[in-house]
Amino acid sequence: MAADLRARLGQAELPNPILTASGCAGSGRELAQFFDVSKIGAVVTKSVMLAPRAGRPTPRMAETPSGMLNSIGLQGPGIEAFLQRDLPWLLSRGARAVVSIAGGTVDEFAELAGRLSDAAGVSAIEVNISCPNVEDRGQVFACDPGAASTVIDAVRRRARYDIPVFAKLSPDVTDIVAIARACVAAGADGLSLINTMLGMVIDVDTMRPVLAGLTGGLSGPAIRPVAVRCIWQVREALPDVPIIGMGGVRTGKDALELILAGAALVSVGTTIFHDPSACIRIVRELEEELTQRGVERLSDAVGLAHEPSAAARRRLTGTTGVGRTS
């Protein structure tokens, strides 16, 4: 029998745990040319801000081994256009919408949460406090537990009670668990791990940085081990907090790796650029991977790598319901 892929996002049930990663799928419209966006767990939108934003100059992109650097700088039409055009479109297609928000100030985040709460149909808010492509490093709220918790607290207060709030964290910190704890203490219902890592590429012919913005965010399979490590550490410290895992997922096997580390949901990002129908393919592959391993329910595999091997094996064969070791 095929594994049961159903997953939870707050009180809602998703048909499967595969989401798009913010910034890699627009608002779903372009990908809908290649697959039915209602068939994946949810579409996580490109981060929306209060005002329209032109982003950073070009070149905005550099290919790196098994990855890429991007320096888009949060280009987007702003919340007004998003609410009038993009969100209704997603809902009309039967897709579930997780809306990523970004802001330069705590008030901007709070205002965005308020605007989204007034609109119908938002499945969750992902708070992007970790975009590396901002002028001021001080705006990367996820680099500081105090700043991170201030933003999350403000968003949680303004967001409608039944909309789950996920904090998206940066791997570019000394202790991601400290940031995760601060966000959860401030009211985050879940955590999204991980955003891109800050990187740089220099063209040896022009002898200048390739990106106009000089630095950019590194994504793709190159950072998957970092994602697995971050998810593992946070799951170990906060076993009851739902995690959306992302970072270099290319196949169903990769998704399973993040799930075993502790992710309840998995976002697919850079791989979409390589394969526009990647999300729906990964849903299929994940189902096969779980079925092959005799895992009946997706939820049985979440965080399984933390359990001693004997317990994990017993749990899979269904002889006992071993609890988590924490």
Added chain:
Amino acid sequence: MSHGDIEGEAGPVQVRGTVLTVRRVDAYHAMTIVAPGVAARFKPGQFVALAVGGPVTPMLLRRAFSIHDVRPDHGGTVEIVFAANGSGTQWLAERRARDVLDVAGPLGRPFPVPRDPVSCLLVGGGYGSAALFSLAGRLRERRCSVDFLLGAASGDRVFGALTARRTGRTATITTEDGSLGSRGVVTDMMGQIIHEARTDVIYACGPMGMLRQVTSLARRYDIPVQVAVEEKMACGIGVCMTCVLPVTGSDGITRMVRSCVDGPVFRGEQVRWDDVGTIPFDCFGAPGWEPRSRRAAGLSGTARPARGR
């Protein structure tokens, strides 16, 4: 055509294409791929985005190539022309018949074609001219006359000189080293051709510097010009936001638009050539930018450059 209708048209498809032939054409490679669905939907000016490097490739980004030609044989083939000057294009050049490629296309907005039988000048730089021959066919169907003006650094980098001579009313070639045609660049010859051919509309495809010069000359003669830009892309389908350039819409507002889905074809005079690679201070959403009318701005998030004739 409005952006909101992308799924209403014959949109792109993603297919497993089979390589039919790869051959050297002077300094370039021409590859024919059996890609059913792509060929059937194609309009001149559109492109394909190919995954390179095989299933576990470290090269994640798709490579975009304008479509040179499509044919109905084998269920539909597309031909691309490229220079193997990077690791992805080198890999492509090493493909052989029956190899399988992941092909997405046709992508982007095609060249608009005139309703009336007018005099058209088609300007190509390097392998950029590959995109012009299917357009020429389409124009001739509309009883337009077609003059070609092709240029490159050297003779082996002029793509399609023979075809241009065979199928164009006239064909003018320029090379920077003088090894083929006249020595110089395409814009040296444009004025003369415009006079002699009484050019009504110009189409151009090639490097950004050339497109900028062609546009500037077309403006001097007050002739509409349609350009197909070559910007670096990661996805080709409109989600990565890396291929943007500043384009002024028919509403007079400049926006950073995606050359993959809002282009690659633009009206030349609407591209802010001097500002490519920057965010102009008056661009929609630039730092400190203020909407003239908050509501109007919110309703038009992506640029819709008006179409030419």
